[in-house]
Amino acid sequence: MTTLRDETTRTGARPVPASTGTAATRVLGGVTLLALGVLLYLAFVASPAAGPSQGFDAVRFMYVHVPSAWLAYLSFAVCALCSALYLWRRTRSRFWDLLAGASAEVGTLFIALTLVTGSIWGRITWGVYWTWDARLTTTAVLFVMFLGYLAVRRVALDVEVRSRRAAVVGIIAFLNVPIVHNSVQWWRTLHQEPTVLRTDLSPQIEGLMLYTLLFGVLTFTLLYAWLVVHRFRVAWLEDRLEAAGLGRAIAERRAEAGLDEDPAVEGVPAPAGPAPDPSGPAGRTTPEVTAP
Amino acid sequence: MLRDAVLVAGKDLRIEGRSRIATNQVAPFAVLILVLFAFALDADRGLLTRAAAGLFWVAVLFSTVLAVQRSQALESSDGARQALRLSGLDPAGIFLGKAAAVAVQLLALQVLLGIGVVVLYGAGPSGALLLVVTALAATAGLAAAGSLYAVLAAGLRARETLLPLLLLPVLAPVLIGATRAFEAALEGAPGMGWDWVRLLGVFAVVYVAFGTLAYGSLLEDA
Numbered sequence: 484m485t486t487l488r489d490e491t492t493r494t495g496a497r498p499v500p501a502s503t504g505t506a507a508t509r510v511l512g513g514v515t516l517l518a519l520g521v522l523l524y525l526a527f528v529a530s531p532a533a534g535p536s537q538g539f540d541a542v543r544f545m546y547v548h549v550p551s552a553w554l555a556y557l558s559f560a561v562c563a564l565c566s567a568l569y570l571w572r573r574t575r576s577r578f579w580d581l582l583a584g585a586s587a588e589v590g591t592l593f594i595a596l597t598l599v600t601g602s603i604w605g606r607i608t609w610g611v612y613w614t615w616d617a618r619l620t621t622t623a624v625l626f627v628m629f630l631g632y633l634a635v636r637r638v639a640l641d642v643e644v645r646s647r648r649a650a651v652v653g654i655i656a657f658l659n660v661p662i663v664h665n666s667v668q669w670w671r672t673l674h675q676e677p678t679v680l681r682t683d684l685s686p687q688i689e690g691l692m693l694y695t696l697l698f699g700v701l702t703f704t705l706l707y708a709w710l711v712v713h714r715f716r717v718a719w720l721e722d723r724l725e726a727a728g729l730g731r732a733i734a735e736r737r738a739e740a741g742l743d744e745d746p747a748v749e750g751v752p753a754p755a756g757p758a759p760d761p762s763g764p765a766g767r768t769t770p771e772v773t774a775p
Numbered sequence: 776m777l778r779d780a781v782l783v784a785g786k787d788l789r790i791e792g793r794s795r796i797a798t799n800q801v802a803p804f805a806v807l808i809l810v811l812f813a814f815a816l817d818a819d820r821g822l823l824t825r826a827a828a829g830l831f832w833v834a835v836l837f838s839t840v841l842a843v844q845r846s847q848a849l850e851s852s853d854g855a856r857q858a859l860r861l862s863g864l865d866p867a868g869i870f871l872g873k874a875a876a877v878a879v880q881l882l883a884l885q886v887l888l889g890i891g892v893v894v895l896y897g898a899g900p901s902g903a904l905l906l907v908v909t910a911l912a913a914t915a916g917l918a919a920a921g922s923l924y925a926v927l928a929a930g931l932r933a934r935e936t937l938l939p940l941l942l943l944p945v946l947a948p949v950l951i952g953a954t955r956a957f958e959a960a961l962e963g964a965p966g967m968g969w970d971w972v973r974l975l976g977v978f979a980v981v982y983v984a985f986g987t988l989a990y991g992s993l994l995e996d997a
């Protein structure tokens with residue numbers, strides 16, 4: 484069984500790490516883990532329970548909910564930025580495309596968490612799981628849009644074409660956020676009785692609760708960085724594996740046909756940049772990777 | 776660019792006029808949606824009348840998905856897309872032309888649906904000016920965003936399922952805005968409606984601008 488490592492050492496390309504961790508990310512992971520522990524302590528032990536208007540102990544949901552929402556919006560901003568850099572010809576590279584995808588995946592997970600924790604908190608505090616509040620509705624629409632974005636990243640299509648389309652979708656989805664938010668906000672303010680279900684907690688929190696919240700945001704930012712780095716590295720390796728599998732398949736076909744092994748074909752180019760592909764456009768559609 | 780747009784729009788509309796897919800399939804489908812809503816909500820006239828604006832726009836939204844899908848399907852056979860790309864027409868012009876053709880079809884459909892809503896749901900038309908301006912602004916947004924996403928999904932095996940997933944959330948602001956503006960008009964209080972028309976206008980401008988810029992590179996690899 485040839486592994487990816489054998490493949491690249493044999494062909495003399497840059498060595499591929501066998502794991503996605505490096506010294507730096509292990510430190511980052513350790514710090515994140517520690518921060519999560521401290522956050523748990525602050526959230527459950529140190530910070531006080533809230534008054535009845537915020538559901539007593541249920542307010543502790545805030546320390547996960549708000550950082551998750553922050554993380555989700557951050558990752559979508561990163562996704563849109565990377566997509567723009569990918570579309571711009573002078574900075575186009577696989578790096579930005581894969582980073583956009585990694586960021587969007589992490590963001591989609593955390594936006595789902597935001598919706599779930601928010602719903603549970605709402606059920607306890609407001610008595611309903613869902614209310615058509617502007618922020619809630621915008622978040623839900625954003626969630627669906629990024630599910631669409633991830634779907635585009637999964638379609639069977641030429642890699643570059645797919646990346647370009649995904650980048651356009653990522654940018655539109657992000658641009659659409661303010662429009663959706665405005666429309667939903669007007670919709671609710673024009674048509675709802677004075678709302679008691681406001682999600683503004685900010686004026687009422689202070690002291691340790693505020694610090695816990697800020698610490699939560701910081702912790703989740705670290706978590707985001709850690710997750711995205713690893714997701715990105717996995718995506719990068721996947722990308723190389725596909726290229727390696729394709730190169731091997733071509734070499735085998737050539738051997739079958741009795742041709743000499745062509746070193747240019749075997750030395751599979753790294754996936755960065757629009758690499759010239761010996762198999763023509765048809766061969767570049769996401770190859771069914773022959774499992775190594 | 777505008778000349779190219781007119782050429783492409785004329786071509787699309789001529790094909791639609793001859794194939795009659797829009798008139799024989801999309802339009803009856805939209806009317807069918809209206810009938811299905813009546814089944815779902817019970818034939819209680821009061822309820823249907825109150826919900827008429829929203830149901831009207833939901834029907835338009837679903838028809839938009841069909842119309843833009845159809846608009847791209849025209850280009851998929853006989854290498855028509857390659858021909859379009861090689862024709863030397865300005866990509867921005869192609870985008871505007873295809874969007875305009877979709878918009879014309881949608882406006883015709885809205886007239887039909889409007890009659891359907893009046894007849895089936897008993898919603899009396901009033902505030903005609905606001906209704907017309909809302910319909911124009913909303914249709915421009917629907918056609919532009921729809922055409923942009925249709926070319927994104929063109930040539931994919933999963934396009935039938937992917938396009939609605941991508942397109943409908945993006946169109947949510949249009950649904951909200953157009954529905955509220957229609958409600959304002961039907962209730963005889965058009966004041967608020969104009970704010971919504973402004974939102975629809977912003978939406979249309981954003982998508983027409985983005986589509987004009989991005990269509991070229993999307994068409995290249997469709």
